[in-house]
Amino acid sequence: MPIITVKMAKGRTMEQKQQFVETITKEAARILNVKEEWVTVLFDEYDRENWASNGQLHSLKFGEGFGKNGAE
């Protein structure tokens, strides 16, 4: 423990994932008072057609990109 699950749109690179994992593992250890080897991180990646907000699928709202350039 802890187990940290990150739900997000598909499209991040393995480098982004590794950088995020390293950072939040260190911060979890520092702030939540655990050892780094106890921290598990999982990524649940979603296609745009499986994520909706405000009553609309993101595949309809944003098309196929991801990130700050125009879309959630």
Place this chain on the structure above:
Amino acid sequence: MPIITVKMAKGRTMEQKQQFVETITKEAARILNVKEEWVTVLFDEYDRENWASNGQLHSLKFGEGFGKNGAE
């Protein structure tokens, strides 16, 4: 908030998903006293070999279809 996650077998169309998202977003706003823009809906789609009930994988129980025609 709220965040509504729908776990189901693969096979629904984007039209079915959009229709369901619209409907439950409206109903969540009406019944649970939230704004529609606060409602997030996620679909987690499962292959039949990753869903089991009564001790049996659905890939063995139902084959590859979905919906009311013969299967869960």
Place this chain on the structure above:
Amino acid sequence: MPIITVKMAKGRTMEQKQQFVETITKEAARILNVKEEWVTVLFDEYDRENWASNGQLHSLKFGEGFGKNGAE
């Protein structure tokens, strides 16, 4: 199947939950092509200090209420 999980702030009444369950079960059956008896709905209720957006716990952002009157 399907299994629908609703994550939201604590504070809704049993009547609100029952009304929401009835409605989304019927809509799931109608739109997603399943039988009503296959639909499971779970509520995961959160204290405000366990839900955060935009970098801030909702207990700090909103205080202790819920719903449209001032807060998510």
Place this chain on the structure above:
Amino acid sequence: MPIITVKMAKGRTMEQKQQFVETITKEAARILNVKEEWVTVLFDEYDRENWASNGQLHSLKFGEGFGKNGAE
């Protein structure tokens, strides 16, 4: 109920899944005092690049295998 979700690396066969489902369904019925037909089991399978421990993605730590032969 109950609903049992198994998060693990991709790579198990349908035979392994079915054997595990049968076993834990029987044990859930026996130990937790439920009927076998109430037990649902879901498998959430992960690519190695979506699972990390101790600050490192398993795709970097273990390569592409799974199981006891060298890796989690």
Place this chain on the structure above:
Amino acid sequence: MPIITVKMAKGRTMEQKQQFVETITKEAARILNVKEEWVTVLFDEYDRENWASNGQLHSLKFGEGFGKNGAE
């Protein structure tokens, strides 16, 4: 890995939980080809008013018990 989550109604004893944990950890190791020390088990316990099937909250359908004596 793996991480096994058991969602069920409140009411099981610590002895039932420990017995179930021991059993499924052994079976996961045997069938899924992992080491026992890699297996994590989490219990998510639900009040009856937060679990519904067939359009009805279990608090309305079953009252407050659990297990095979009359209820899911």
Place this chain on the structure above:
Amino acid sequence: MPIITVKMAKGRTMEQKQQFVETITKEAARILNVKEEWVTVLFDEYDRENWASNGQLHSLKFGEGFGKNGAE
């Protein structure tokens, strides 16, 4: 999006939670290329008797504390 869920033992203070939320929201924005206002963080807190590893409930393995002082 993204939605980040942190499963951990009960016992952290609201200050620890807020500090962790601030930090990972900033890091998610920086590394995963999203806006801070899109990031949701949820804490799922567990009693020791609902978390097990290596075939043993943590209530039996560690007693009632949390953090690095003796326990996961």
